[in-house]
Amino acid sequence: MNQHTPVTIKDIARKFKCSPSTVSRALNNHPLINEDTRRNIQEYAQKVGYQRNSVSLSLLNQKSNTLGVVVPSLNQFHETAMIEGLQNILQANGYMMTICVTNESYTLEKEYVEKLMANRVEGIFLSVSQETYDSGHYQHLENILHRNIPLIFIDREFDGVPTNSIIVDDYWGAFTATEHLILRGFKRIAHLKGPNGLTVSEKRFKGYKDCLAKHQIAFDENLIITTNFKAESAIMPMHRLMSLENPPDGVFAVNDVVASAAMQVIRDLGFSIPQQVAIIGFDNSPFSAYMFPSLSTVNRFGKLIGEEAARLFLNNLNLQTKQNETIVLPPELIIRSSTLS
Amino acid sequence: MNQHTPVTIKDIARKFKCSPSTVSRALNNHPLINEDTRRNIQEYAQKVGYQRNSVSLSLLNQKSNTLGVVVPSLNQFHETAMIEGLQNILQANGYMMTICVTNESYTLEKEYVEKLMANRVEGIFLSVSQETYDSGHYQHLENILHRNIPLIFIDREFDGVPTNSIIVDDYWGAFTATEHLILRGFKRIAHLKGPNGLTVSEKRFKGYKDCLAKHQIAFDENLIITTNFKAESAIMPMHRLMSLENPPDGVFAVNDVVASAAMQVIRDLGFSIPQQVAIIGFDNSPFSAYMFPSLSTVNRFGKLIGEEAARLFLNNLNLQTKQNETIVLPPELIIRSSTLS
DNA sequence: ATCATTTTTTCAAACGTTTGCATAAGATTT
DNA sequence: AAATCTTATGCAAACGTTTGAAAAAATGAT
Numbered sequence: 001m002n003q004h005t006p007v008t009i010k011d012i013a014r015k016f017k018c019s020p021s022t023v024s025r026a027l028n029n030h031p032l033i034n035e036d037t038r039r040n041i042q043e044y045a046q047k048v049g050y051q052r053n054s055v056s057l058s059l060l061n062q063k064s065n066t067l068g069v070v071v072p073s074l075n076q077f078h079e080t081a082m083i084e085g086l087q088n089i090l091q092a093n094g095y096m097m098t099i100c101v102t103n104e105s106y107t108l109e110k111e112y113v114e115k116l117m118a119n120r121v122e123g124i125f126l127s128v129s130q131e132t133y134d135s136g137h138y139q140h141l142e143n144i145l146h147r148n149i150p151l152i153f154i155d156r157e158f159d160g161v162p163t164n165s166i167i168v169d170d171y172w173g174a175f176t177a178t179e180h181l182i183l184r185g186f187k188r189i190a191h192l193k194g195p196n197g198l199t200v201s202e203k204r205f206k207g208y209k210d211c212l213a214k215h216q217i218a219f220d221e222n223l224i225i226t227t228n229f230k231a232e233s234a235i236m237p238m239h240r241l242m243s244l245e246n247p248p249d250g251v252f253a254v255n256d257v258v259a260s261a262a263m264q265v266i267r268d269l270g271f272s273i274p275q276q277v278a279i280i281g282f283d284n285s286p287f288s289a290y291m292f293p294s295l296s297t298v299n300r301f302g303k304l305i306g307e308e309a310a311r312l313f314l315n316n317l318n319l320q321t322k323q324n325e326t327i328v329l330p331p332e333l334i335i336r337s338s339t340l341s
Numbered sequence: 342m343n344q345h346t347p348v349t350i351k352d353i354a355r356k357f358k359c360s361p362s363t364v365s366r367a368l369n370n371h372p373l374i375n376e377d378t379r380r381n382i383q384e385y386a387q388k389v390g391y392q393r394n395s396v397s398l399s400l401l402n403q404k405s406n407t408l409g410v411v412v413p414s415l416n417q418f419h420e421t422a423m424i425e426g427l428q429n430i431l432q433a434n435g436y437m438m439t440i441c442v443t444n445e446s447y448t449l450e451k452e453y454v455e456k457l458m459a460n461r462v463e464g465i466f467l468s469v470s471q472e473t474y475d476s477g478h479y480q481h482l483e484n485i486l487h488r489n490i491p492l493i494f495i496d497r498e499f500d501g502v503p504t505n506s507i508i509v510d511d512y513w514g515a516f517t518a519t520e521h522l523i524l525r526g527f528k529r530i531a532h533l534k535g536p537n538g539l540t541v542s543e544k545r546f547k548g549y550k551d552c553l554a555k556h557q558i559a560f561d562e563n564l565i566i567t568t569n570f571k572a573e574s575a576i577m578p579m580h581r582l583m584s585l586e587n588p589p590d591g592v593f594a595v596n597d598v599v600a601s602a603a604m605q606v607i608r609d610l611g612f613s614i615p616q617q618v619a620i621i622g623f624d625n626s627p628f629s630a631y632m633f634p635s636l637s638t639v640n641r642f643g644k645l646i647g648e649e650a651a652r653l654f655l656n657n658l659n660l661q662t663k664q665n666e667t668i669v670l671p672p673e674l675i676i677r678s679s680t681l682s
Numbered sequence: 683a684t685c686a687t688t689t690t691t692t693c694a695a696a697c698g699t700t701t702g703c704a705t706a707a708g709a710t711t712t
Numbered sequence: 713a714a715a716t717c718t719t720a721t722g723c724a725a726a727c728g729t730t731t732g733a734a735a736a737a738a739t740g741a742t
Binding site: 018019020021022032033034037056058060062 | 689690691692693694696697698699
């Protein structure tokens with residue numbers, strides 16, 4: 001009863017005393033096959049639960065119908081939104097998706113890329129890990145292109161690797177967010193930045209600093225707090241910051257979760273938001289609109305990035321000549337109560 | 342320069358005028374191979390970027406080193422937490438993970454399961470889609486077991502399919518949450534439920550109702566709001582509910598996002614939380630602790646479920662005799678300010 | 683009965699790799 | 713110089729499927 005090894009085309013051929021070719025053609029409705037033979041074989045195959053072995057097909061056709069997705073983590077809303085976007089489009093086109101989480105490790109990223117290529121995936125969507133930036137090594141990424149496997153950077157690209165990418169302008173998002181605070185009249189603006197050295201943190205940090213400079217506001221090292229993107233890491237330093245004799249009147253947080261933690265501290269210490277302290281986050285997480293007060297933030301369109309990346313991949317399949325575009329999506333400033341006094 | 346087709350063992354054999362067997366053995370450090378040959382071949386392979394074709398290996402060994410993960414969606418914190426948990430453990434054991442999103446569709450679920458089996462995955466982690474429950478069809482799930490592929494239900498199981506599952510007791514979580522409100526003295530408790538017919542919604546709904554019954558509180562149809570798990574869907578009905586002449590003094594929401602939307606409405610209408618209206622959510626999302634007031638909720642340990650599921654899979658590999666356990670994790674009531682007057 | 687035609691089936695190779703067994707080459711002993 | 717023993721390599725089959733070309737079988741025409 002229990003089929004330990006799956007039934008193959010050969011098993012069926014043996015049963016019908018015919019060749020595997022006949023079975024194959026019968027199952028594929030090949031016109032040159034006898035109608036009776038076809039029906040008999042198909043019925044039998046159905047009965048014994050025959051299912052074509054895609055692995056052998058992959059080998060034969062050098063096509064796996066599988067795409068690789070390499071991301072640094074899965075615990076940020078933005079990342080899962082991207083994957084959702086990818087899935088939305090690729091699902092409809094019959095691709096399977098292999099997901100690899102690098103944990104910001106160069107070694108893991110390299111290892112995964114190699115495994116994906118060994119598995120003969122037909123394309124790779126990759127968000128560069130931090131260690132890869134730091135190490136400066138990108139041989140593994142170039143290898144993908146050497147093998148003629150489409151590579152598409154999503155959200156984080158590696159300059160110098162010539163391929164398609166879809167990213168959001170973090171610098172600009174940060175600049176705009178900061179400027180929004182300034183234009184609303186806030187002058188002493190703190191920044192809850194992401195981990196030091198993380199490119200995405202530094203880009204936003206720079207956007208913040210450059211914006212201050214543009215508006216002739218002196219940069220104050222004391223107003224910078226470094227977080228690990230998690231709420232907890234913001235609590236203590238934020239407490240310290242708000243207890244200064246000259247506390248900030250505005251806060252730009254590297255993401256919404258950190259912003260929510262900061263809001264809690266600010267409220268707990270008796271400041272009013274946004275009258276005394278305005279605050280803006282980053283990501284437009286689902287809950288940001290429903291915090292109290294509702295949180296101004298920067299939308300970076302994770303789902304859209306995924307969908308566009310998938311479309312880019314599909315379009316390039318049809319094209320013969322390879323195009324290399326870098327699509328930089330402008331982030332969207334979303335203004336809510338936390339910055340509207 | 343550009344290797345259009347990847348270099349194979351045969352290419353190398355041709356280069357060295359030897360047989361593929363020799364190359365294979367040289368690359369695998371087989372002891373019976375001449376030291377010079379070995380070195381030369383390895384160096385050359387390295388140089389031309391040879392990489393073993395896993396597809397052919399899968400075919401040969403009938404082992405794909407790939408596991409399938411089938412989930413209804415990716416946009417809930419709980420689901421991505423589970424996947425993160427899976428990845429944490431499976432990554433270390435050299436498995437690749439193919440992720441399929443069913444969108445609660447029976448057809449897609451069936452299709453994906455078939456594709457995964459066609460790809461000869463070595464195990465499937467599956468969270469049953471709603472349509473599958475509704476249709477009552479589970480042949481595709483039994484097929485997995487017939488093929489002797491380990492199947493592990495995560496978060497949502499299908500009764501009657503004898504296999505391992507790791508789930509959280511939704512009924513109990515809802516019961517406890519409701520009881521917490523009652524014990525705190527709230528009597529008129531509304532429930533923002535999930536989509537009608539969705540098993541997980543109904544389980545929580547039943548937990549809520551049974552708890553009311555236990556405490557001799559009459560069930561009031563007017564206090565039930567149906568949402569689609571998204572914040573937006575709660576706004577209007579919640580508005581209506583709070584405008585009744587006899588509004589609720591407690592709210593149990595099917596998840597934290599819906600709870601946050603409800604909180605906003607409650608506040609906007611001038612009620613104080615938790616003095617006039619207490620509210621509790623579900624999921625223990627990362628931001629729930631940082632809302633205002635911080636949101637009481639029910640933790641359902643998504644990451645843990647993923648990790649335990651992975652461990653269960655790995656353990657069962659070693660075991661010869663197949664075990665079928667259903668592990669029901671007790672959810673954890675997390676009490677915060679939104680229910681503490 | 684012979685040939686031509688049509689219909690149906692089989693053969694063999696291919697995809698890339700591994701592996702037991704056979705064989706060849708080289709070294710060592712008689 | 714022949715026999716024995718190592719050491720190194722090659723052969724062939726296997727995994728499951730598809731496909732062009734060849735072969736076989738059935739049908740029809742002369």
